[in-house]
Amino acid sequence: MVETSYYLILAAIIFSIGATGVLLRRNALIIFMCIEMMLNSVNLTLIALARQWGSLEGQIFVFMIMAVAAAEVAVGLAILIANVRHRQSINIDEINLLRW
Amino acid sequence: MSWSLLFFLLVGAVSLAAAFGVVTSRQPVHSALFLLTNFATLAVLYITLDAQFLAAAQVIVYAGGIVILILFVIMLIGGETNDFSAAQRAWSRTVGIALGVILLLVISYSTLSRMMTPSEETAALLQGGSPKAVGIELFSKYVLPFELIALLLLVALIGALVLGRQQEGAGEGIPSVKANE
Numbered sequence: 001m002v003e004t005s006y007y008l009i010l011a012a013i014i015f016s017i018g019a020t021g022v023l024l025r026r027n028a029l030i031i032f033m034c035i036e037m038m039l040n041s042v043n044l045t046l047i048a049l050a051r052q053w054g055s056l057e058g059q060i061f062v063f064m065i066m067a068v069a070a071a072e073v074a075v076g077l078a079i080l081i082a083n084v085r086h087r088q089s090i091n092i093d094e095i096n097l098l099r100w
Numbered sequence: 101m102s103w104s105l106l107f108f109l110l111v112g113a114v115s116l117a118a119a120f121g122v123v124t125s126r127q128p129v130h131s132a133l134f135l136l137t138n139f140a141t142l143a144v145l146y147i148t149l150d151a152q153f154l155a156a157a158q159v160i161v162y163a164g165g166i167v168i169l170i171l172f173v174i175m176l177i178g179g180e181t182n183d184f185s186a187a188q189r190a191w192s193r194t195v196g197i198a199l200g201v202i203l204l205l206v207i208s209y210s211t212l213s214r215m216m217t218p219s220e221e222t223a224a225l226l227q228g229g230s231p232k233a234v235g236i237e238l239f240s241k242y243v244l245p246f247e248l249i250a251l252l253l254l255v256a257l258i259g260a261l262v263l264g265r266q267q268e269g270a271g272e273g274i275p276s277v278k279a280n281e
Binding site: 014029033043082085 | 242249
């Protein structure tokens with residue numbers, strides 16, 4: 001059995017890579033993917049701790065997070081498409097209006 | 101070194117490499133495919149953590165749904181930006197990497213400083229995240245959050261439809277329909 005801490009370290013590294021990607025990239029789609037990656041690393045943490053404590057509640061949490069992530073992707077991509085239709089750009093430096 | 105540890109290191113290395121690929125790829129399509137790899141390796145790790153149901157859900161929801169949706173959007177809108185051009189402020193990359201390293205150090209320190217020793221008996225308590233166990237838990241103790249999740253998905257569906265709809269009179273409709281008017 002692999003120690004839980006190894007999983008936590010792996011999840012921490014993936015989370016940091018995702019956060020760095022959000023800071024570095026200007027492409028809204030790639031920022032989106034980085035956010036998905038960060039959500040997934042948190043899922044890994046929750047499942048590892050669910051095994052650590054012998055309880056299923058962590059896994060129920062992950063199930064809920066997956067549903068919220070699916071909803072977030074649907075709405076977020078729709079916002080991106082609406083923005084592209086309006087401004088012909090997905091560079092987040094140029095996305096600075098709440099209304100049009 | 102046991103076989104399970106070796107397996108974990110192998111899968112973890114692939115997962116980390118895919119995560120790097122997502123951030124550093126120039127083409128958004130490559131990023132999406134690296135993201136798919138990352139999700140698949142995480143599903144494998146879920147199986148090693150006794151979460152079989154969630155591993156299947158991971159493959160179906162993330163790999164089958166979300167990545168495909170992202171790929172569709174990339175193909176709809178192109179998605180090329182000059183991310184790595186010289187026009188970008190020179191210091192922003194340095195600052196971004198520095199902040200990422202600081203974040204990693206803080207998370208690692210807080211994880212390692214209160215490292216728990218794995219207790220074999222509690223791990224044995226978990227019957228495994230089989231679909232039956234998760235389903236019983238979900239439909240008995242957590243049935244209200246489950247229903248709320250269904251409502252959330254419905255609202256997201258309607259919201260995505262409203263946001264993605266073509267504006268009325270915005271121009272390019274379907275030509276044949278226009279001709280009939």
